[in-house]
Amino acid sequence: MSWISIIKPEEAEEQLKRTYEQMDQPDDKVANILKAQSLRPHTMVAHMALFNAALHHTENTVDRKILEILSIYTSILNGCQYCTELHYHALREIVGDDHHAAEIRAALEAGTPEAALEGPALAAALYSEKLTRSPRIISKADITSLRDAGFSDGEILEINQAIAYFAYANRTALGLGVDLKGEALEKAAGTDLSQT
Numbered sequence: 001m002s003w004i005s006i007i008k009p010e011e012a013e014e015q016l017k018r019t020y021e022q023m024d025q026p027d028d029k030v031a032n033i034l035k036a037q038s039l040r041p042h043t044m045v046a047h048m049a050l051f052n053a054a055l056h057h058t059e060n061t062v063d064r065k066i067l068e069i070l071s072i073y074t075s076i077l078n079g080c081q082y083c084t085e086l087h088y089h090a091l092r093e094i095v096g097d098d099h100h101a102a103e104i105r106a107a108l109e110a111g112t113p114e115a116a117l118e119g120p121a122l123a124a125a126l127y128s129e130k131l132t133r134s135p136r137i138i139s140k141a142d143i144t145s146l147r148d149a150g151f152s153d154g155e156i157l158e159i160n161q162a163i164a165y166f167a168y169a170n171r172t173a174l175g176l177g178v179d180l181k182g183e184a185l186e187k188a189a190g191t192d193l194s195q196t
Contacts, residue, residue: 002036003177009035016041023048029184033082033169036176047172054158054165062151062158065094066121070128070162073108077132080170082178123149128163 009020009030019041023030037044055067068091075083092101107116113125123146131138146156172178 001032001179001181004036005039006035007038012038019044029182031086032180032183033173033178036172036178047169050165050168054161060158062124062155062162063120065091066124067158067162068094069104069108069117069121070124070159071166072105073113073125073128074132074163074166075170076108077129078167078170078174080166080173082173082180082183083166083169085180086183120149120151123151124159127159131160131163132167 007016009017012020016038020030020038023034023044034044034047037047055064055071060067068087071087072084072091075081075087088101088105091104092098095101095104104116107113108125111129113129114122117125127142127146130142143156146159147153151159
């Protein structure tokens with residue numbers, strides 16, 4: 001599950017116990033990436049706040065399908081199987097068509113998002129690729145491209161924050177050896193925990 005020690009929910013005391021209770025899912029599963037942060041409960045809370053703001057906030061207006069595509073593409077580019085698998089599961093649920101979801105994933109894995117995406121989704125994916133691979137060369141022209149694809153400046157901020165969140169999450173998972181063992185895919189990726 002992780003290369004560092006974790007404190008399991010049933011072993012938690014005081015602050016960590018309260019934190020686990022806030023994040024507890026209906027099937028008593030907490031995402032492995034959160035358990036890996038159990039030695040510092042305050043980072044678990046901050047992590048979930050950032051996740052919910054980037055992907056689940058009620059004031060966000062970017063299509064959830066696009067946000068999941070960005071999460072998958074950023075994770076693929078960073079080599080993070082953990083986040084790729086979790087969010088591919090979420091994409092399959094949102095799309096409702098396993099064949100189409102698989103086409104999108106294959107195009108992202110091949111580095112050819114244009115093979116399965118078009119319009120706003122493609123523009124967001126291309127921005128994700130550039131921001132993930134070469135953030136220092138992002139320019140105003142990249143923002144103009146997103147505007148030209150139909151995104152408002154607020155939506156561009158949402159896209160940027162989703163990609164930035166996955167840069168953080170990927171490095172958390174990769175840097176601590178977080179894996180999918182025992183992970184509840186349908187809960188960890190797709191659940192809105194904004195009430196925690």
